[in-house]
Amino acid sequence: xxxxxxxxxxxxxxxxxxxxxxxxxxxxxxxxxxxxxxxxxxxxxxxxxxxxxxxxxxxxxxxxxxxxxxxxxxxxxxxxxxxxxxxxxxxxxxxxxxxxxxxxxxxxxxxxxxxxxxxxxxxxxxxxxxxxxxxxxxxxxxxxxxxxxxxxxxxxxxx
Ligand code: SF4
Numbered sequence: 001x002x003x004x005x006x007x008x009x010x011x012x013x014x015x016x017x018x019x020x021x022x023x024x025x026x027x028x029x030x031x032x033x034x035x036x037x038x039x040x041x042x043x044x045x046x047x048x049x050x051x052x053x054x055x056x057x058x059x060x061x062x063x064x065x066x067x068x069x070x071x072x073x074x075x076x077x078x079x080x081x082x083x084x085x086x087x088x089x090x091x092x093x094x095x096x097x098x099x100x101x102x103x104x105x106x107x108x109x110x111x112x113x114x115x116x117x118x119x120x121x122x123x124x125x126x127x128x129x130x131x132x133x134x135x136x137x138x139x140x141x142x143x144x145x146x147x148x149x150x151x152x153x154x155x156x157x158x159x
Contacts (some may be wrong), residue, residue: 002157003097005037006087006138008108009047011100016047020057023102026143033150034100044094048107048129051090052083063106064116068128071118080107084129091138097156099133100149103142110140 009016010023012034017023027034037043050056059070061080068080084107091099101108104122110130115123130140141149 002040002042003153004044004091004094005042005153006044006046006091006094006096006099006101006133007034008100008102008105009045009050010102011143012043012045014045014047016050016056018049018056018058018060026102027100027146030143030146044090044096046087046090048083048087049080050083051086052079052081054079054083060118061106062114062116062118063125063127068106069116080128083107084132087129088132088136088138091133092136096138098149098152099130099138099140100146101127101130101140101142103144108142110134110142111145 011027013022013024015022059072061068061070061076068076070076101110103109104113105127106113107127107129109127112122113125113127115121134140139152
């Protein structure tokens with residue numbers, strides 16, 4: 001059986017980033033493989049922040065002391081956590097086993113996030129959606145880990 005893959009909507013070219021742009025350039029080198037998964041109907045596409053009710057564009061936000069705070073100082077924790085829960089529910093409804101998420105995002109970052117200082121400084125940790133998915137057994141990868149994702153699928157897919 002080939003497990004379903006949750007993918008960040010911005011990686012699929014949807015202009016849902018905080019600044020109204022997409023993130024598909026991050027996976028440009030892997031387009032053929034992603035298209036193949038899409039043709040196999042393995043992809044579940046989601047943007048946690050818009051699922052949480054935030055508009056696009058929206059202020060940039062980062063995680064600071066466990067809260068998700070915008071550059072202007074507004075607290076978006078409620079919307080981010082709601083988006084994470086809705087994304088988890090969607091993933092579970094579609095039997096998702098693994099996720100390919102946009103890196104560094106306070107929602108989708110799976111292997112490092114910005115440190116809350118809005119100075120482009122990275123720190124260890126995960127975005128709130130990546131963390132919630134991981135807690136529920138859905139393995140999360142970011143585009144720089146694409147090879148590791150493919151290896152993981154080779155280990156877990158059955159013919
Ligand atoms: Fe992309 Fe995730 Fe941010 Fe939505 S929440 S724009 S899917 S990185």
